[in-house]
Amino acid sequence: MDFLIPAFFSFLITALSVYPTIKIAKKFDLLDNPKKRPHPAQIHTKTIPRAGGLAIFIGIILSIFIFLPLEKHILGIILGTSILLVLGLYDDKSKNFSPYKRLLIQFLAAGFVVVSGVGISFITNPLGGVIRLDSFSFPVNFLGNHQFIVIADIFALFWMIWVMNMINWSKGVDGQMPGIVLVATLVLGILSLKLFLAGDPNQENIAKLSFITAGSALGFFIFNWHPAKIFPGFSGSGVFGLIIASLAILSGAKLATAGLVLLIPATDFMYTFVRRVLQGKSPVWGDRGHLHHLLLNRGLTPQQITCIYMALGVILGALALNLNSKGKLFASVLVALSVLGLILWLNSFGDYSRKHDPDNG
Numbered sequence: 001m002d003f004l005i006p007a008f009f010s011f012l013i014t015a016l017s018v019y020p021t022i023k024i025a026k027k028f029d030l031l032d033n034p035k036k037r038p039h040p041a042q043i044h045t046k047t048i049p050r051a052g053g054l055a056i057f058i059g060i061i062l063s064i065f066i067f068l069p070l071e072k073h074i075l076g077i078i079l080g081t082s083i084l085l086v087l088g089l090y091d092d093k094s095k096n097f098s099p100y101k102r103l104l105i106q107f108l109a110a111g112f113v114v115v116s117g118v119g120i121s122f123i124t125n126p127l128g129g130v131i132r133l134d135s136f137s138f139p140v141n142f143l144g145n146h147q148f149i150v151i152a153d154i155f156a157l158f159w160m161i162w163v164m165n166m167i168n169w170s171k172g173v174d175g176q177m178p179g180i181v182l183v184a185t186l187v188l189g190i191l192s193l194k195l196f197l198a199g200d201p202n203q204e205n206i207a208k209l210s211f212i213t214a215g216s217a218l219g220f221f222i223f224n225w226h227p228a229k230i231f232p233g234f235s236g237s238g239v240f241g242l243i244i245a246s247l248a249i250l251s252g253a254k255l256a257t258a259g260l261v262l263l264i265p266a267t268d269f270m271y272t273f274v275r276r277v278l279q280g281k282s283p284v285w286g287d288r289g290h291l292h293h294l295l296l297n298r299g300l301t302p303q304q305i306t307c308i309y310m311a312l313g314v315i316l317g318a319l320a321l322n323l324n325s326k327g328k329l330f331a332s333v334l335v336a337l338s339v340l341g342l343i344l345w346l347n348s349f350g351d352y353s354r355k356h357d358p359d360n361g
Contacts, residue, residue, distance in 0.1 A: 003193065006067040006208050007215035014059025014219030018052070022230055025049030030092040032231055048228055050092040052220060053235025057085045059216040060239065067212065068205050076116020077209075077246055080109040081239045088235025099284035102234060103161070109242060110160035118246050119153040120255070156249060162269075163248075163262075164241030169272065170265040170309075171237055172292040173302040174226035178217045179310040180265060181240045185214040185247065187261045187317035192251040194321075206250045213243050226302040256328045260320040263332055264291070264312050267339040291339070294346035 025031060030051040061078060068074055087105045171177035189210030196203040217240065223229045232240075248258035259266060268291040276283045288297075295305050319331050 003189070003207055003211050006063050007211035009066065010059045010063040010212040010215035011219040012059075012215075013062050014055050014216040015222060017055035017058045018220070018223045018230060021051055021055040022049045024054065025051040025092075025230070028093065030089065030233075046227075048231055050231045050233040051089055051235070052224065052230045052232040053085055053088050053092075053237075053239055055230075056216050056220055056232065056236045056239050057081060059219055060212055060243070063212040063215070064209070067208055071205075072116045073118055073246075073250060074205075074209070076113040076118060077243060079116075080113040080242050083109040083112065084238035084242060085235045088233055088238050091234045099282075103284065106161050106164050106238065107157070109238065110157050110164070110245075113160065113242065113246055114153045114157050118156060118249050120156045120159065120249055159249070159255065160242060160245040163245035163258075164238055166262065166265050166269045167241035167244065168234065168237035169269055169290065170292075171232055172290050173296065173305050174228040175221060175224050175302065175306040176292060176309055177232055177237055177240070178221040178224050179306050180262070180313060181244065182214055182217040182221060183310055183313035183317055184244055184258065184261050185210045185217060187313075187320060188244070188247045188251050188254070188258060189214060191254055191257055191321060192247075195251065203251065206247060209243070210247050210251070213240070213247070226306070256325060256332075257320040260328050260332055260335075261313055261317040263316055263335050264309060264339055267336045268292075268343065271340060271343055289347070291343055291346075294343065298346060 026049060030049060031047050032050045033047040061081070064070075064074060064078065070078075083105065091102065167177060167181065170180050189207050192203040192207035192210055196207055220230075220232065220236070224232065244258065244262075248255050251257075272290055273283045275289060276285070276287070281287075292305050292309075295308075296302070300308075316331070316335065320328060323331060
């Protein structure tokens with residue numbers, strides 16, 4: 001019950017915040033109007049509010065203040081997500097904010113989390129042992145004393161940037177992004193809960209934060225399910241992405257677990273990034289070449305695509321919780337190659353738009 005109550009509270013607050021957020025979005029023109037903002041990946045025809053990050057932020061932050069101690073890691077996450085919310089809402093208002101400026105915002109937000117002490121001191125070697133990343137450090141006094149571990153914290157910074165963009169690029173169909181986040185945070189929550197029950201007291205609050213985030217994702221999922229009443233916007237995907245990346249580090253540096261449960265969107269992200277570069281395009285400018293777009297082109301509905309992503313995430317999450325490092329590596333390679341093969345096969349039956357739009361993803 002200690003873990004279910006925070007999750008239910010976050011779910012309730014997020015869900016109750018959606019309709020006021022819709023009113024705010026309409027009042028301040030935080031809207032996605034396909035007639036005013038044509039986009040090559042556009043699939044909807046109606047004007048829909050884009051400011052969903054506000055409801056997500058309210059649900060998560062209020063739950064944190066009530067159920068978690070405000071220690072330095074949590075304060076860093078609050079500060080980082082606050083930056084993403086404010087500048088993300090500005091992005092929703094401007095509608096043509098440069099994706100390169102978005103990237104700078106992500107680095108700024110992730111930087112505050114890293115200097116609060118959320119770093120990766122080692123990586124488990126699937127062939128045995130660990131790879132240390134904490135050989136060189138110097139003291140930093142930010143939200144408490146912290147050793148800035150140069151290689152470890154730089155690695156953590158780029159991990160957070162990668163996860164934020166991967167989550168942002170996974171909101172192409174209604175319900176897809178909050179569905180992915182829901183599954184990922186439940187898996188990370190179960191992992192932290194297992195570690196807590198095994199005798200690690202530090203994992204109790206990490207498990208609570210995971211379930212709080214899952215509750216918010218579920219509360220938003222209801223309104224983002226097709227046909228969506230609200231979109232998460234850059235602010236929503238940024239808040240979720242930064243928290244997931246931080247949870248993967250704080251839950252015992254279990255990046256392999258998070259990587260496996262997010263492997264479908266991760267493989268799509270890497271393929272899309274490389275494809276755009278090879279085509280001479282900027283990797284951060286959108287098109288209709290994502291896996292979810294290819295599935296739409298083959299006749300699947302947004303509801304079916306969302307369910308496929310969530311079902312595969314559940315399967316991969318179950319594997320991640322029960323496999324050792326070698327098993328996770330083998331499963332990751334096998335699944336990634338399978339997804340890559342599917343994308344290449346789907347691409348052989350059609351082309352995607354050549355139009356560009358300054359939308360990150």
